[in-house]
Amino acid sequence: MLDDTLLIQNLHVSYHGNEALRNISFSTKKGQIVGIIGPNGAGKSTLLKSMLNLIPKDKGEINIEGKSIKEMREKIAYVPQRSTIDWDFPITVIDTVLIGTYPKLGLFKRPKKRERERAYECLKKVGMKEYSQRQIGELSGGQQQRVFVARALAQKPELFFLDEPFVGIDVTSEETIINILREQRDEGKTVFIVHHDLSKAGAYFDELLLLNKELVKYGSVHEVCRPEIISKAYHGQLSFLEEMGMTLS
Amino acid sequence: MSIITFYESILQYEFLQRALITSVLVGIVCGVIGCFIILRGMSLMGDAISHAVLPGVAISYMLGINIFYGAVVTGLLTAIAIGYISQNSRIKDDTSIGIMFTAAFAVGIIVITLIQSSTDLYHILFGNVLAVPTSEMWMTLIVTVIVLLSVYLFFKELLVTTFDPTMSAAYGLPNKIIHYLLMALLTMSTVASLQTVGIVLVVAMLITPAATAYLLTNNLGLMVFLAAVFGVVASIIGLYFSFTYNLASGPTIVVVASTLFAVAFFLSPKQGVLWRSIRARKKRALVVQSDS
Numbered sequence: 387m388l389d390d391t392l393l394i395q396n397l398h399v400s401y402h403g404n405e406a407l408r409n410i411s412f413s414t415k416k417g418q419i420v421g422i423i424g425p426n427g428a429g430k431s432t433l434l435k436s437m438l439n440l441i442p443k444d445k446g447e448i449n450i451e452g453k454s455i456k457e458m459r460e461k462i463a464y465v466p467q468r469s470t471i472d473w474d475f476p477i478t479v480i481d482t483v484l485i486g487t488y489p490k491l492g493l494f495k496r497p498k499k500r501e502r503e504r505a506y507e508c509l510k511k512v513g514m515k516e517y518s519q520r521q522i523g524e525l526s527g528g529q530q531q532r533v534f535v536a537r538a539l540a541q542k543p544e545l546f547f548l549d550e551p552f553v554g555i556d557v558t559s560e561e562t563i564i565n566i567l568r569e570q571r572d573e574g575k576t577v578f579i580v581h582h583d584l585s586k587a588g589a590y591f592d593e594l595l596l597l598n599k600e601l602v603k604y605g606s607v608h609e610v611c612r613p614e615i616i617s618k619a620y621h622g623q624l625s626f627l628e629e630m631g632m633t634l635s
Numbered sequence: 636m637s638i639i640t641f642y643e644s645i646l647q648y649e650f651l652q653r654a655l656i657t658s659v660l661v662g663i664v665c666g667v668i669g670c671f672i673i674l675r676g677m678s679l680m681g682d683a684i685s686h687a688v689l690p691g692v693a694i695s696y697m698l699g700i701n702i703f704y705g706a707v708v709t710g711l712l713t714a715i716a717i718g719y720i721s722q723n724s725r726i727k728d729d730t731s732i733g734i735m736f737t738a739a740f741a742v743g744i745i746v747i748t749l750i751q752s753s754t755d756l757y758h759i760l761f762g763n764v765l766a767v768p769t770s771e772m773w774m775t776l777i778v779t780v781i782v783l784l785s786v787y788l789f790f791k792e793l794l795v796t797t798f799d800p801t802m803s804a805a806y807g808l809p810n811k812i813i814h815y816l817l818m819a820l821l822t823m824s825t826v827a828s829l830q831t832v833g834i835v836l837v838v839a840m841l842i843t844p845a846a847t848a849y850l851l852t853n854n855l856g857l858m859v860f861l862a863a864v865f866g867v868v869a870s871i872i873g874l875y876f877s878f879t880y881n882l883a884s885g886p887t888i889v890v891v892a893s894t895l896f897a898v899a900f901f902l903s904p905k906q907g908v909l910w911r912s913i914r915a916r917k918k919r920a921l922v923v924q925s926d927s
Contacts, residue, residue, distance in 0.1 A: 472798070475674065476674075476853050485795055488791055
């Protein structure tokens with residue numbers, strides 16, 4: 387139990403009176419990349435939002451390293467879906483990464499030289515240093531995603547939450563991002579990724595959390611990626627199962 | 636009348652000095668707050684709150700208190716009511732804004748025609764900067780100080796809650812409180828602008844200089860600064876024309892602000908329509924060349 391970084395017990399969440407998540411319980415060890423997968427409407431984003439304490443829960447406990455989310459929230463980095471960001475916002479790449487240092491600064495303190503250096507360091511890690519003065523809308527999708535990963539790194543978090551980070555981005559960016567996340571995992575950080583398909587699940591994730599309103603299965607990729615378990619979550623979605631069969635064989 | 640006579644008149648007439656100081660302050664305060672309003676997609680909200688202060692102004696007249704108090708109360712109540720309606724029904728934001736601000740505005744007009752002559756209503760609606768009393772000038776100064784200080788102290792928080800509210804909520808910022816703080820600042824700025832441009836045109840001072848600045852920079856701090864500069868420039872030039880040709884002050888200031896926007900819209904080096912079409916043409920020419 388001591389190396390559990392995230393422990394969720396009997397989590398129930400509803401949206402406007404509609405049940406979104408039912409009785410979710412699982413625990414994650416430190417140093418894992420966990421993929422959150424499931425069909426559309428399975429509650430993947432809802433689970434992510436509950437783990438970030440952004441929406442109220444009806445029942446249940448979420449603990450991070452034995453503490454409540456409120457006590458740990460500065461150590462949780464969040465990479466939003468690209469579609470939720472206003473890319474015309476008057477902000478440069480470096481200032482976007484600098485936001486990652488805000489949680490630790492607290493009220494009234496401004497980022498100083500030390501924070502700037504940290505931001506540049508993180509930008510360098512994702513291979514975007516030469517773009518530091520660009521406006522964020524001038525980048526390609528993959529570059530934008532790398533900038534937000536750099537922002538997450540600047541926060542020096544214990545946990546990473548990424549919402550569909552690989553949607554619509556180029557192969558190089560995808561590789562850069564997954565390599566950085568692996569590096570973080572090897573340093574003992576825990577990474578949660580909401581992911582919409584299973585095609586690269588085996589390559590990217592150590593563990594999978596298969597969701598369809600309730601927890602269908604949580605375990606290693608081998609334990610979860612079995613036709614009888616997958617079909618339990620995706621009942622009826624035949625085309626998807628066929629795709630699965632191809633990738634599993 | 637030339638600019639020199641305008642300058643001499645400023646030195647000579649105290650009412651003109653008050654007008655100048657007040658409209659410069661209004662230019663600053665509206666420009667600064669306006670940046671956050673347009674970036675949050677709340678231009679309509681700015682319009683709503685400016686109209687919603689009318690019943691507060693009227694009631695303050697009735698009670699014989701400073702219009703500031705009543706205006707802030709009804710402005711904020713309307714902001715809260717708008718949020719409450721769209722969060723608790725299927726009514727969308729723009730509809731709920733439309734319902735609430737016309738209701739407040741209508742009540743305000745009824746109350747004010749009951750208690751005051753129509754001249755006063757005209758001045759509240761359209762402003763009369765040449766008749767600013769000293770007390771109003773001080774009030775505008777206080778509002779300016781409060782707004783600038785708040786934006787300076789909470790710049791980081793305003794930036795992140797505007798740009799990425801999910802992240803700010805995740806690391807524990809009170810998004811809702813910051814929203815209502817901004818609404819309070821917006822209401823105060825509106826009240827401060829009543830004498831200069833009037834209720835109906837305040838929204839122009841809020842969004843036009845900010846939008847002009849938005850076309851010119853990729854840095855929020857610089858945008859806030861530029862918006863204040865454009866607000867001030869519009870106020871001074873507008874006041875000059877208003878005084879020299881005996882035009883209504885509010886509309887004249889707004890027309891100058893809109894002209895500045897038009898110039899930026901066509902000529903801004905990055906976003907300007909003119910340069911964009913020139914760049915597009917150059918590119919097309921290059922493509923044609925390489926084809927042949």
